[in-house]
Amino acid sequence: MNILLTGGAGYIGSHTAVVLMQEGHEVIIFDNFSNSKRSVLNRLEKITGKLIVCIDGDIRNRSLVKQTLQYYKIDAVLHFAGLKAVGESSEDPLAYYDNNVAGTISLLMAMKSCSVKILIFSSSATVYGVPHYLPIDEKHPTDPESPYGKTKLQIEQILSDLAKSDSSWRIFALRYFNPVGAHESGLIGEDPNGTPNNLMPYISQVAYGILDKLKIYGNDYDTPDGTGVRDYIHVMDLAEGHLAALDYVGNHNEAFSVMNLGTGNGCSVLELVNLYEYEASKKIPYEISARRTGDIAACYANPEMAFLKMGWKSKKTLREMCFDSWRWASTSLQKHKD
Structure with a gap:
């Protein structure tokens, strides 16, 4: 086509x-x-x-x-x-x-x-x-x-x-x-203009030393570790x-x-930070800030319809998401330092 x-x-x-x-x-x-x-x-x-x-x-x-x-x-x-x-x-x-x-x-x-x-x-x-x-x-x-x-x-x-x-x-x-995440080649990935709005590229820039630390908005949600849970x-x-x-x-x-x-699985902000630290072998400094207006405790999918209708389901793990993000970040972020 x-x-x-x-x-x-x-x-x-x-x-x-x-x-x-x-x-x-x-x-x-x-x-x-x-x-x-x-x-x-x-x-x-x-x-x-x-x-x-x-x-x-x-x-x-x-x-x-x-x-x-x-x-x-x-x-x-x-x-x-x-x-x-x-x-x-x-x-x-x-x-x-x-x-x-x-x-x-x-x-x-x-x-x-x-x-x-x-x-x-x-x-x-x-x-x-x-x-x-x-x-x-x-x-x-x-x-x-x-x-x-x-x-x-x-x-x-x-x-x-x-x-x-x-x-x-x-x-x-x-x-x-x-x-x-990013393509396994490390040639393409999430490359936002300016300060990232999404969590993963923000974590990547902290890991690479572009940004000083990650700001986590709220650790008092009704979730296992108090931070927001999302379906990555x-x-x-x-x-x-x-x-x-x-x-x-x-x-x-x-x-x-x-x-x-979606994957049907929820992952908290702190869980994602810890996984990224492991995959990138980098420390991710962070601080806890007040909740943002409009933020919610948890949100994750029921993806069953996609499998029943299209035979599709997610395959890659959170560790792969973090590893692929870091591989892309470690090749793409040098321009921010130059």
């Missing part, structure tokens, strides 16, 4: 590009590089041994999206493009609604005009909000607290309405839990989940589906 990856130079998109290309698909990346780097393209070529086709553009540029869909005879779109920082979304909600929601509408309009009706959407477990029960399955109520989470849920609602209006669409919304999933398992979803929509007549991608 000819597959367009919006935001394909980003963290999850780039790892998914590797999996798709190794499976024999033709991949075209569409990215505005607002939170990704062009150097990823050369690294993808080293990993895959194939030339990477990339369109430098914004999904809100509907005419460019349409032109790309037509020129490359696109069969399916994997939609990763979107702003994704929870805190930033509260500070600048208009940017998030414009980029995420309006951008997706622009993409869908272009797809509709070109009769491209297969879409895998990068959603998030943030759509669930504060857990009513654990583990979280797809029937759990949705009540996101941040503008970021609300944009993801609004997009899901738009996709559902679109599928109801035209049953020839094949749309899959994948609700990620907490992606971490290796980014390569997540990439394999997209391949499974693409295969699924090609063989089933469901116009719209949602599905969790």
Whole structure:
């Protein structure tokens, strides 16, 4: 298949590009590089041994999206493009609604005009909000607290309405839990601009000596060690989940589906710190701070539907996630010191 990856130079998109290309698909990346780097393209070529086709553009540029869909005879779109920082979304909600929601509408309009009706959407477990029960399955109520989470849920609602209006669409919304880790080559991984918003890259920068210490927000939660518990999933398992979803929509007549991608296991902040210290042979200094507004004690997935429907389940361990993150960090972070 000819597959367009919006935001394909980003963290999850780039790892998914590797999996798709190794499976024999033709991949075209569409990215505005607002939170990704062009150097990823050369690294993808080293990993895959194939030339990477990339369109430098914004999904809100509907005419460019349409032109790309037509020129490359696109069969399916994997939609990763979107702003994704929870805190930033509260500070600048208009940017998030414009980029995420309006951008997706622009993409869908272009797809509709070109009769491209297969879409895998990068959603998030943030759509669930504060857990009513654990583990979280797809029937759990949705009540996101941040503008970021609300944009993801609004997009899901738009996709559902679109599928109801035209049953020839094949749309899959994948609700990620907490992606971490990196490709085994050490050539690509999570490389945020500025101070990391996510835990694993922050730990990596502390381990490498870029940042002095990790700040742990709260150690008085109702969890085994008092720190927050999350469902961390290796980014390569997540990439394999997209391949499974693409295969699924090609063989089933469901116009719209949602599905969790997680491990089903919770890991606390302190557990992750201890594992990372072991795998990296580095000490991770940390301090305990007050809880942040909106943080919750625990959140982890019930991933059974993904296995029952797609035959997919996570394979990699937390130790592998930490080891692969450190391998990537130890090769990529030197630039921050230079």
